[in-house]
Every structure is written in C-alpha cells, then in structure tokens.
Amino acid sequence: MAEHPAYPVGLRLTGRRVVVLGGGQVAQRRLPALIAAGADIHLVSPEATPSVEAMAEAGEITWHRRPYTEGDLATAWYALIATSDTEANTRASAEAEAHRVWCVRSDDADAATAWTPATGTSEGVTVAVLTTEARGRDPRHTAAIRDAVVEGLRDGTLVAPHHRTRTPGVALVGGGPGDPDLITVRGRRLLAEADVVIADRLGPRDLLAELPPHVEVIDAAKIPYGRFMAQEAINNALVEHAKQGRSVVRLKGGDPYVFGRGMEELHALAEAGIPCTVVPGISSSISVPGAAGIPVTHRGVAHEFTVVSGHVAPDDERSLVDWPSLAKLTGTLVVLMGVDKIGRIAETLVANGKSPDTPVALVQEGTTAAQRRVDATLATVAETAAAQGVKPPAVIVIGEVVAVGPRGTA
Missing domain, CATH: 3.40.50.720 (NAD(P)-binding Rossmann-like Domain)
Incomplete structure (x- = not known):
C-alpha cells in the first residue's frame, strides 16, 4: 500500500x-x-x-x-x-x-x-489537498498548500477562467480608502474576474495594474473642478456592458453607500433588470483617521462620531446638514469632501457654540504612500489648510480625539 x-x-x-x-x-x-x-x-x-x-x-x-x-x-x-x-x-x-x-x-x-485531506472553500469551490506517501505526509505542508490555493482564489491572485457561461451582472465594489491591501477579499476576487471595470479616481488605482490585458477599464473619475463623467453616463455604461453579457465591476473608493451614489446606480440597474451585487468597503471616514493615529471614538473622550459631507457650504441652500445641531455635539465630527469649505464650516460651528480651540486634523491621501496629516484648531484651520496646501482627497476630523493619539503616527 x-x-x-x-x-x-x-x-x-x-x-x-x-x-x-x-x-x-x-x-x-x-x-x-x-x-x-x-x-x-x-x-x-x-x-x-x-x-x-x-x-x-x-x-x-x-x-x-x-x-x-x-x-x-x-x-x-x-x-x-x-x-x-x-x-x-x-x-x-x-x-x-x-x-x-x-x-x-x-x-x-x-x-x-x-x-x-486539508480542505478549504471559496465561492462554491472546495479545495482538498493530500500529501503523497513519497513526501512523508507532512500535515503542515499539506495545510500550507491548501491555504495558498484558497487565499489565491479568494483575493483574486489565482484566477481560473470560466468555461461555462456566467450570469452577466454588475458588482458595486467598495475599494476602501486607497491602500490596495484594504479592499475586501470578495471585492478583489470580483475585480479579478471582471470583463469591464468602471473605476473612480478615489478607488485603489494600483489594483487596476493587476488586471489582465483583455479587461476594459473605463475612467469614471469625478475630479473636483475638472473633467467628470456624469452620473447618468455611468449608469448607462453599467447597463450597456452588462446587457452585452459582460461581468462588470463598478470600483469605488471607500464604501458604495457612503457618499458613493451606490443606490442611484443600483436603482438604474434594477430598472433595466440587471442583477447587482453590492460589496461593502472600508469607509475612509473611519479608516483614514485610524491610519493617522486618530480614533473616532475613545473612552472618556468621545462616545459617538458623526460623518457629514462638506461638498456644499453650510450656508448653501442645497445643504442638508444641520450644522447648528452638530456644533452642540460633544463627540467626533468627520467631514468628507470639505477641504475647500473648511473655513465656512469652522466659522459655522464656532458661531453655534463650538469652542474655537477644538482640535482639527486634515488627513490627505490617507492610507497611501502620499499620506500626510496637518493639525490645527477650528480658529486656525482655514489659514493652516491654505498655507499647507492641503488638497482633496482629505478627511477632516474635528474633536478632542485628534489630541488623543501619538502625533508621530501620522
């Protein structure tokens, strides 16, 4: 035997x-x-x-x-x-x-x-590994092979072509805050299996370089005050490519449903009868402060945090944010897309009772190699941001938690 x-x-x-x-x-x-x-x-x-x-x-x-x-x-x-x-x-x-x-x-x-055998599963595939008698049946070696294969299937680094017809559809994938390692395992696998990728500028760009040559990449970048692809055009592209029987990934920064217009795209796909999968992503509202050494909550300091969009100023009639109420909160305020409006945001918060000495941190290009952190207070943040040349994308954290962590982690 x-x-x-x-x-x-x-x-x-x-x-x-x-x-x-x-x-x-x-x-x-x-x-x-x-x-x-x-x-x-x-x-x-x-x-x-x-x-x-x-x-x-x-x-x-x-x-x-x-x-x-x-x-x-x-x-x-x-x-x-x-x-x-x-x-x-x-x-x-x-x-x-x-x-x-x-x-x-x-x-x-x-x-x-x-x-x-050493077994593992990934999306309906079971991997079973047996070491032959000739190798001495080393269980650790067998398990290591199993782990390598399963991990490769899960993160998309090991891709086997599908030889049977796949059901066409769209996956709205949250790519995380920017570091390609912070996309979810499922998101990376779907990206590796895609025929078409419609990508935002804030998505993990390094992952696009790993795609096979046959994958069509469409730039849907909404660059502030520059070229942009209208949301309707994005919706149409998703529907058209899916109707052609292609597997489409809509790659977004952060999470699809945190200021990502994911629901608008989901509605457009539903109206067209296109099946859609939503893959949550790590939101920059939490991960970027964390990468800069700032906890959005901390025992004895902040028992809640609030995430708001700063893409329109507090005095803009389009704003849906109740800034006076936010000024009265004692927790952490995280502002996304608010770099160019931070002066008016700070003024509004102070005018409604927030201390001008409240710490503020601006974290630019969070989780990437270009990350940098600029600290200020509500009284000085507008001047400091301008002097330091802070540009989007940047996450703004307002509250006492800014002063909790060691500054050297930025």
Whole structure:
C-alpha cells in the first residue's frame, strides 16, 4: 500500500450514517464539515469537549455517551476513529475493514483505509489537498498548500477562467480608502474576474495594474473642478456592458453607500433588470483617521462620531446638514469632501457654540504612500489648510480625539 498514492474522491454523505468515535479535539475539528455535508452523525464517546457537547444539544449530532462496542460501525458509510484508547481504535478499525466502511484513524494513518485531506472553500469551490506517501505526509505542508490555493482564489491572485457561461451582472465594489491591501477579499476576487471595470479616481488605482490585458477599464473619475463623467453616463455604461453579457465591476473608493451614489446606480440597474451585487468597503471616514493615529471614538473622550459631507457650504441652500445641531455635539465630527469649505464650516460651528480651540486634523491621501496629516484648531484651520496646501482627497476630523493619539503616527 505504501507504494501507491491515495485515490482522491468526494464522498456524498447526505443522510448517510457516519460514526465518530471519541469526542475530543479531533472530533471537534472534523464534525463541522460532516455536519455541513448533511451526514447522519453518531458520536460514540463517554465524554466530549464543550463545543462537541453543544453540537449534540443543538441536535446536529446524536451522542451515545459510552465507549466503543463491537457493532457500532456495522451500518456506517464512513467512520472517524479518534479516541485515546489505542486498543479500542484497533478493534474499531478491524470492524470497519470487515464491513467495508471507509475509516480514518487519527492515531495511526497507516492503519486507516482513508485519509482526511486539508480542505478549504471559496465561492462554491472546495479545495482538498493530500500529501503523497513519497513526501512523508507532512500535515503542515499539506495545510500550507491548501491555504495558498484558497487565499489565491479568494483575493483574486489565482484566477481560473470560466468555461461555462456566467450570469452577466454588475458588482458595486467598495475599494476602501486607497491602500490596495484594504479592499475586501470578495471585492478583489470580483475585480479579478471582471470583463469591464468602471473605476473612480478615489478607488485603489494600483489594483487596476493587476488586471489582465483583455479587461476594459473605463475612467469614471469625478475630479473636483475638472473633467467628470456624469452620473447618468455611468449608469448607462453599467447597463450597456452588462446587457452585452459582460461581468462588470463598478470600483469605488471607500464604501458604495457612503457618499458613493451606490443606490442611484443600483436603482438604474434594477430598472433595466440587471442583477447587482453590492460589496461593502472600508469607509475612509473611519479608516483614514485610524491610519493617522486618530480614533473616532475613545473612552472618556468621545462616545459617538458623526460623518457629514462638506461638498456644499453650510450656508448653501442645497445643504442638508444641520450644522447648528452638530456644533452642540460633544463627540467626533468627520467631514468628507470639505477641504475647500473648511473655513465656512469652522466659522459655522464656532458661531453655534463650538469652542474655537477644538482640535482639527486634515488627513490627505490617507492610507497611501502620499499620506500626510496637518493639525490645527477650528480658529486656525482655514489659514493652516491654505498655507499647507492641503488638497482633496482629505478627511477632516474635528474633536478632542485628534489630541488623543501619538502625533508621530501620522
């Protein structure tokens, strides 16, 4: 047997009797996958770990609170032998052999008729890795290979082409604050599988360089006071490319629903009958202050934080922000898209009761290599921002939390 490798196969255990001998750590690790497979699981063990006991109490397994006895494996399809009694394990293994039951032994793999592979899943694909006899069956090596493959599938660095027709549609993907490593695993995978990417300027630009040559990248950048692609044109592009049967990713900075017009795009797709997936992203309103050493909440300092858009001034009739009420809050105020309006914002807050000495931090290009932090107060922020040449994109943090963290983390 040692001269031949194991033959890999996937067992379909739904509704079929599976016997597990032993309720210790090995069973605790293996039972969830057997439960997920829909097996009729019978645990034979006098004792069990709290986690295994909880599975029995939840009705996920049937627990026979006794040691192994002859006949326990007679009608099983599959057995996992994992007791601390070597003699009982040997007898159970012999019974499994006699009844032609595939059997895994945790204490002696050479005496088993089946081995448990290192497994992982990613979007409906199960990866199972078995190390051959020739390599000595090193479990850590096997697990490392499994982890590398699964991680590659999840983050999009390992891409297998689809040879069957995929359902066309659009994914609204939040790319995070700018650092390409801060996009979600699901977002990165969908980006790697896309045929078309419609990207904002604030999306993680470095990820676009990793796309295969056949992927069409459309620049939907809304550059302040410069060229821009009207929202209606973006909506039309999403619909048109999806109707052509292509997989489309709308790559945005931050989160699609935090000042990202994601719902407008979702409505346009719904009206056109286009399926849409929304992938949340890490919002710059939290991540950028954190990257600059500023917690938006801190015990004894701020018990709440408020995120507002500063793209229109407080005295602009289009503003929906209740600035007088914000001035009365004691927590943290985070302003997005407000660099050129910060002077009037500061004046309004002070005029409505906020102390002019309230600390303010402007964090430009947060989480990227170009990140920089400029500190001021409400009384000085307009002058300081102009003198320091602060440009968008920048996140503005107003409140005592600005002074909490070590300044050197900026």
